[in-house]
Amino acid sequence: MKPDLFQAPDYYLLDDLLTDEHKLIRDTARAWVKREVSPIIEDFAQRAEFPKQLLPGLAEIGGFGPYIPTEYGGPGLDQISYGLIMQEIERGDSGIRSTSSVQSSLVMYPIWKYGNEEQRMKYLPKLASGEIIGCFGLTEPDHGSDPGGMLSHFKDMGDHYLLNGAKMWISNAPFADIAVVWAKNEEGRIHGLIVERGMAGFTTPEIHDKWSLRASATGELIFDNVKVPKENLLPNKSGLGAPLGCLDSARYGIAWGAIGAAMDCYDTALRYSKERIQFDKPIGATQLQQKKLAEMITEITKAQLLTWRLGVLKNEERATSAQISMAKRNNVAMALDIAREARQMLGGMGITGEYSIMRHMMNLESVVTYEGTHDIHLLITGMDVTGFAAFK
Secondary structure, three states: OOOOOOOOOOOOHHHHHOOHHHHHHHHHHHHHHHHHHOOOOHHHHHHHHOOOHHHHHEEEEEEOOOOEEEEEEEOOOOOOHHHHHHHHHHHHOOOHHHHHHHHHHHHHHHHHHOOHHHHHHHHHHHHHHHOEEEEEEOOOOOOOOOHHHHOOOOEEEOEEEEEEEOOOOOEEEOOOOEEEEEEEEEOOOOOEEEEEOOOOOOOOOOOOOOOOOOOOEEEEEEEEEEEEHHHHEEEOOHHHHHHHOOOHHHHHHHHHHHHHHHHHHHHHHHHHHHHOOOEEEHHOOOOHHHHHHHHHHHHHHHHHHHHHHHHHHHHOOOOOOHHHHHHHHHHHHHHHHHHHHHHHHHHHHOOOOOHHHHHHHHHHHHOOOOOHHHHHOOOHHHHHHHHHOOOO
């Protein structure tokens, strides 16, 4: 395995905008990725296997619920810290960041925000430590961009709820201990329920043959007359706005994470451009390659500024869903463009597992789709600026 020589670009000296604590948290996560993720990730991606041995380390660097208060076992960090951790993890691999994002924003967040105190104390400390792993059940086989059309439903049976339905494309599903599942009650109102592995009728078949997020475990959630205890219903918020609030938190983390993937591709291409000799000089000395690199660092810098400002707004509780949507769409598209350009700069070597670029590119093809597709996010921005909902 080649040594991880990654050097993070900071063209506009954005470190000056971070606190010492922010930089310590980021550097700790960066060192962990270099030590634990980089040496093994290509092998696990080639084998399409999730490296479960990374779970304790993810917990140690604050990768599970960074902003969850300390009384519930979380690190109690701010939103910029959360973003920086996601950036560093995705610099290693989008699939590993997906595990962290799901645990943090799609499992711990709804239990923290929409659950009661008993649920918080029961689940959050174990989720923060990685003792248990969760997943998030919203997307269905026939309802992706339109989650409000979900068919999963539950009935009140007196002393329990009876849950039926299916969810699709669920990160962490094959090995998750719990699932935060969104389903409609008998009146058609969407609620969140905590479903635990081992409940009769609950199965999590794995999805195989993926060309993307190969080092991430993806599966289905099947509910066949699952008896869910009434105390497992999240009581403090219902309606489609509840799961969408979770997605806001996850999309914010993705906006930072995509920068990490872009930085890794840029850094790899920059280093290669100085070493690869063609026509008696490094390819980095040619105009076309310099154009590619100049455009890469410009777009990364713009994305860094975008997410830093969004992080400030999040800390002030002023960030809107539409602002988060814009950052997710912009930064993932930016990272995909950089991955493709970087791959071309490496020529044939760019498609091999000796370098990370092709893996990032394949991963980002999932990231540009999940948590709201590129096109849906464009329409969210369009609706925000015009007042017209084009997708309704």
